[in-house]
Amino acid sequence: MANEVYNFNAGPAVLPKEVMIKAQEEFVNYHGCGYGVVEESHRAPLFDEIIQSAEANLRKLMDISDDYEVLFLQGGASLQFAMIPMNLAIPGKKIGFCDTGEWSHKALKEAKILGNDIDMIYDGSANGFKTIGNAASWKVDPQDAYVHICVNNTIFGTEYQSYPETGDIPLIADMSSDIMSRTFDMNKFALVFAGAQKNMGPAGVTLVVIRKDLAERCPETVPTMLRFSTHIKAKSLFNTPNTFGIYIIRLVSEWMLAQGGVPAIQKKNEEKAAKLYAAIDNSGFFRGTCDKADRSKMNVCFRIGDGNEELEKKFVAEAKAAGLVGLKGHRAVGGLRASIYNAMPLSGVETLISFMNEFARKNG
Amino acid sequence: MANEVYNFNAGPAVLPKEVMIKAQEEFVNYHGCGYGVVEESHRAPLFDEIIQSAEANLRKLMDISDDYEVLFLQGGASLQFAMIPMNLAIPGKKIGFCDTGEWSHKALKEAKILGNDIDMIYDGSANGFKTIGNAASWKVDPQDAYVHICVNNTIFGTEYQSYPETGDIPLIADMSSDIMSRTFDMNKFALVFAGAQKNMGPAGVTLVVIRKDLAERCPETVPTMLRFSTHIKAKSLFNTPNTFGIYIIRLVSEWMLAQGGVPAIQKKNEEKAAKLYAAIDNSGFFRGTCDKADRSKMNVCFRIGDGNEELEKKFVAEAKAAGLVGLKGHRAVGGLRASIYNAMPLSGVETLISFMNEFARKNG
Numbered sequence: 001m002a003n004e005v006y007n008f009n010a011g012p013a014v015l016p017k018e019v020m021i022k023a024q025e026e027f028v029n030y031h032g033c034g035y036g037v038v039e040e041s042h043r044a045p046l047f048d049e050i051i052q053s054a055e056a057n058l059r060k061l062m063d064i065s066d067d068y069e070v071l072f073l074q075g076g077a078s079l080q081f082a083m084i085p086m087n088l089a090i091p092g093k094k095i096g097f098c099d100t101g102e103w104s105h106k107a108l109k110e111a112k113i114l115g116n117d118i119d120m121i122y123d124g125s126a127n128g129f130k131t132i133g134n135a136a137s138w139k140v141d142p143q144d145a146y147v148h149i150c151v152n153n154t155i156f157g158t159e160y161q162s163y164p165e166t167g168d169i170p171l172i173a174d175m176s177s178d179i180m181s182r183t184f185d186m187n188k189f190a191l192v193f194a195g196a197q198k199n200m201g202p203a204g205v206t207l208v209v210i211r212k213d214l215a216e217r218c219p220e221t222v223p224t225m226l227r228f229s230t231h232i233k234a235k236s237l238f239n240t241p242n243t244f245g246i247y248i249i250r251l252v253s254e255w256m257l258a259q260g261g262v263p264a265i266q267k268k269n270e271e272k273a274a275k276l277y278a279a280i281d282n283s284g285f286f287r288g289t290c291d292k293a294d295r296s297k298m299n300v301c302f303r304i305g306d307g308n309e310e311l312e313k314k315f316v317a318e319a320k321a322a323g324l325v326g327l328k329g330h331r332a333v334g335g336l337r338a339s340i341y342n343a344m345p346l347s348g349v350e351t352l353i354s355f356m357n358e359f360a361r362k363n364g
Numbered sequence: 365m366a367n368e369v370y371n372f373n374a375g376p377a378v379l380p381k382e383v384m385i386k387a388q389e390e391f392v393n394y395h396g397c398g399y400g401v402v403e404e405s406h407r408a409p410l411f412d413e414i415i416q417s418a419e420a421n422l423r424k425l426m427d428i429s430d431d432y433e434v435l436f437l438q439g440g441a442s443l444q445f446a447m448i449p450m451n452l453a454i455p456g457k458k459i460g461f462c463d464t465g466e467w468s469h470k471a472l473k474e475a476k477i478l479g480n481d482i483d484m485i486y487d488g489s490a491n492g493f494k495t496i497g498n499a500a501s502w503k504v505d506p507q508d509a510y511v512h513i514c515v516n517n518t519i520f521g522t523e524y525q526s527y528p529e530t531g532d533i534p535l536i537a538d539m540s541s542d543i544m545s546r547t548f549d550m551n552k553f554a555l556v557f558a559g560a561q562k563n564m565g566p567a568g569v570t571l572v573v574i575r576k577d578l579a580e581r582c583p584e585t586v587p588t589m590l591r592f593s594t595h596i597k598a599k600s601l602f603n604t605p606n607t608f609g610i611y612i613i614r615l616v617s618e619w620m621l622a623q624g625g626v627p628a629i630q631k632k633n634e635e636k637a638a639k640l641y642a643a644i645d646n647s648g649f650f651r652g653t654c655d656k657a658d659r660s661k662m663n664v665c666f667r668i669g670d671g672n673e674e675l676e677k678k679f680v681a682e683a684k685a686a687g688l689v690g691l692k693g694h695r696a697v698g699g700l701r702a703s704i705y706n707a708m709p710l711s712g713v714e715t716l717i718s719f720m721n722e723f724a725r726k727n728g
Contacts, residue, residue: 005398009405012607020400024391028384034369034687036384038566038612041373041690074438074568075589078603082587110587197604202402204438204568204606223446223474225439239442240561242568242606243376248402323398326405 006348009326010154010299010339011177011198019251019343038244042237050247051236057253061262062179064186064209071208071228072236072246076195077103077176080206081110084172084191087218087228089145094119096144098164101129101153102332103174108148119144121164129156131291136162146170146190152178154198155330157301157337158294163188170214178298179207180256181342182266190214196245198298199341201252205245256342265342272340272349273297279353285360289335303335304363311363312336318359324352370712373690374518374663374703375541375562383615383707402608406601414611415600421617425626426543428550428573435572435592436600436610440559441467441540444570445474448536448555451582451592453509458483460508462528465493465517466696467538472512483508485528493520495655500526510534510554516542518562519694521665521701522658527552534578542662543571544620545706546630554578560609562662563705565616569609620706629706636704636713637661643717649724653699667699668727675727676700682723688716 007014030037033046040047055070064070073079089095089111096119097108105125108118119141124132140147147166152159154177164171170190179194186192191210197203208228215228224230230238259265277295280286280302289301304311312335316328329335340349371378394401397410404411419434428434437443453459453475460483461472469489472482483505488496504511511530516523518541528535534554543558550556555574561567572592579592588594594602623629641659644650644666653665668675676699680692693699704713 007399007403009403009408012403012405012604014399014403020392020403024388027388027391034689035371035378039371039373039376039378039384041376042567043695044373044690074440074606075443076438076603079438079589082589086587106588110589113585113587115585195604202606202608203406203604204609221477221479223450223477224470225443225446225474239440240376240559240567242438242566242609244566244608245568245606325398326408 003323004347004351005323005325006344006351007325008338008340008344008348008352010330010337011195012203013198013339013341014343015201015248016252016255016343019248019255022251023248037247040243042240042243047243050250054246054250054253057250057257058207061253061256062186062209068186068209068211069215069232071210071231072241072249073206073208073231074204074242076203076206077174077193078106080174080193080208081107082114083226083228084148085111085114085116086222086226088170088172088191088214089114089116090217093143093145094141096121096140096147096166096169098122098135098138098147098149100124100132100150100158100160101156103153103155103176104148104150107150107174111148121147129153129158130289132158132160132294134162135160135164138164140164140166140169142167142169144169146172148172148174150174152176152296152298154299154339155332156290157296157299158290159296159298161294170211178296180262180265181269181298183262196249198339201248202245204242205249252343268346269297269340269342272344272346273300275353276300276338276340276349279356283356283360285364286356289333298339298341300338300340301329301333301335302337307335309334314363315359319352319355322355324355367687368711368715369687369689370708370715371689372702372704372708372712372716374694374701375559376567377562377703377705378707379565379612380616380619380707383612383619386615387612401611404607406604406607411607414614418610418614418617421614421621422571425617425620426550426573432550432573432575433579433596435574435595436605436613437570437572437595438568438606440567440570441538441557442470444538444557444572445471446478447590447592448512449475449478449480450586450590452534452536452578453478453480454581457507457509458505460485460504460511460530460533462486462499462502462511462513464488464496464514464522464524465520467517467519467540468512468514471514471538475512485511493517493522494653496522496524496658498526499524499528502528504528504530504533506531506533508533510536512536512538514538516540516660516662518663518703519696520654521660521663522654523660523662525658534575542660544626544629545633545662547626560613562703565612566609568606569613616707632710633661633704633706636708636710637664639717640664640702640704640713643720647720647724649728650720653697662703662705664702664704665693665697665699666701671699673698678727679723683716683719686719688719
């Protein structure tokens with residue numbers, strides 16, 4: 001390749017270059033064993049070392065105490081939208097939902113399909129999901145079975161700056177698109193889940209961190225594979241997990257520790273986001289799509305003017321030709337989006353900014 | 365490496381060497397796009413070409429007509445054990461089960477958890493799952509909602525030689541461990557499913573081939589992710605699938621077509637199995653564990669004498685040192701097992717036979 005390509009896809013997304021190169025080197029012959037990780041039994045010592053190391057790294061990175069189990073499941077966040085109410089709903093009690101975009105809305109829909117009543121704590125649809133506001137001030141019904149939030153809204157480009165105060169009510173967070181991009185206090189949450197394909201690894205692994213006591217709630221009628229207790233008991237090996245995905249998570253988490261852990265990565269993420277948002281705000285050409293106070297540091301959503309679709313199309317095509325791919329906004333909202341996850345280097349953001357400035361100059 | 369290593373793991377398992385090398389070459393920079401498949405959006409044209417090509421290859425290899433949908437799901441066969449009754453049970457009707465080993469038994473258990481009554485068509489537990497017999501002669505209740513079989517029993521080393529005659533009752537087959545190892549008539553089956561990690565690719569993808577009309581049975585109360593109709597409508601892209609796994613399936617299916625398709629591969633599999641079973645039977649030292657007529661051509665289960673655990677342990681350790689790995693039997697039954705899937709070359713089986721003969725000579 002003559003030029004570096006920067007991949008701004010929202011997920012599956014860019015992985016650290018060092019991880020990609022290491023995984024490539026080891027692909028056919030892992031540590032001299034004569035075959036690849038992808039070919040190894042999930043019950044072999046070789047894989048055992050990988051999954052245990054991945055878990056240990058994640059525990060370190062997120063400061064997860066022994067009160068929590070770390071699970072590597074399948075089915076993405078979308079399956080969690082069903083599994084969580086199947087396991088944790090309580091007959092006669094409502095489930096609290098804070099609806100800040102597409103993914104919290106989908107989760108809410110699944111809870112309803114399963115017959116649950118909803119305590120609507122926050123409904124962002126009224127403002128087009130452009131803002132979140134002070135989540136710590138939201139009123140939670142103390143009778144709720146649990147409260148569900150999605151802390152970063154990949155499609156609308158917003159991110160929680162504070163969390164609802166739920167007291168003894170289990171707070172459950174979908175962290176798919178910003179997990180380990182910033183520090184957070186795990187002890188505030190009863191369950192945290194995330195599809196791996198944004199900040200952790202390839203698609204096809206769902207990380208679930210669950211407080212041990214919570215798994216006991218599950219009714220007897222829930223199928224074995226859909227019970228958290230099954231996977232806790234079997235240490236994520238009840239059936240064959242996505243072994244290659246877990247292996248990449250191990251490499252990514254190792255890379256994160258080498259970077260200085262989440263605080264160091266957060267600092268870099270803040271720098272990248274600040275630069276990109278400044279470029280948008282100072283352009284007089286591009287325009288951010290949501291409230292400045294709630295802007296996501298992972299998914300930077302913007303438009304040209306008030307939504308010039310012709311120019312946006314041109315922008316995406318010319319950016320791609322210049323080696324900047326994946327900048328089209330989600331089909332539900334249109335516009336432009338740059339996903340700048342942990343693995344996106346500052347140089348990628350700087351290259352994008354140069355391209356944006358040039359594009360604005362030519363088309364403004 | 366000085367010597368070739370042969371991997372006899374039951375799954376995840378050996379993949380074709382050519383596929384491993386190609387996937388390695390393309391890992392960091394797929395077809396010159398500047399990044400890897402594992403980093404690409406599941407909605408990008410690049411991945412679209414991959415999933416469509418994987419589907420087309422599988423349709424060709426198994427001669428799947430347009431009456432069927434081909435789905436790439438997650439959760440393994442174990443999640444299918446729940447999804448299938450959730451989608452296809454009919455209130456007031458029994459589900460027919462043919463219990464030929466661990467996996468059909470687990471499927472049966474899930475159907476019961478979901479409140480279904482069982483029509484026990486065949487119960488192999490009486491003979492320790494050592495035989496299957498003439499499945500075509502089994503009596504099926506014409507009122508059954510559907511009939512479930514597991515055509516190859518990885519743990520016990522048996523394989524169906526004929527199938528139950530179910531008439532209009534949908535016949536559902538778990539083909540996890542022998543899919544595309546031998547020809548079969550898809551039109552006999554209403555639904556066929558298989559974890560990818562034995563004959564198709566890495567762990568974390570479940571192939572489901574389902575007759576279109578069947579998906580309409582599903583009740584409204586089933587969560588969106590657990591309905592076949594969801595994945596049919598979205599062409600396996602309702603949520604992010606295991607993109608890397610699907611990519612490897614595409615390469616493996618391409619490799620299979622280049623080998624001459626399933627009939628050519630079946631011929632090789634028959635040769636491999638015949639040689640290995642002959643070596644066992646002629647050794648006066650090793651002993652096959654199940655009825656000769658029902659022996660699996662994929663999972664060759666055997667013991668030393670009547671089950672000499674000490675010698676079996678020694679065998680596994682010395683074989684490993686000689687570059688023959690994964691020969692320990694499943695923990696549920698003990699003994700020895702050589703899984704000789706499509707990707708295991710004849711040279712691997714011949715090397716194993718030489719080692720076995722030498723081991724018998726030294727320890728017999």
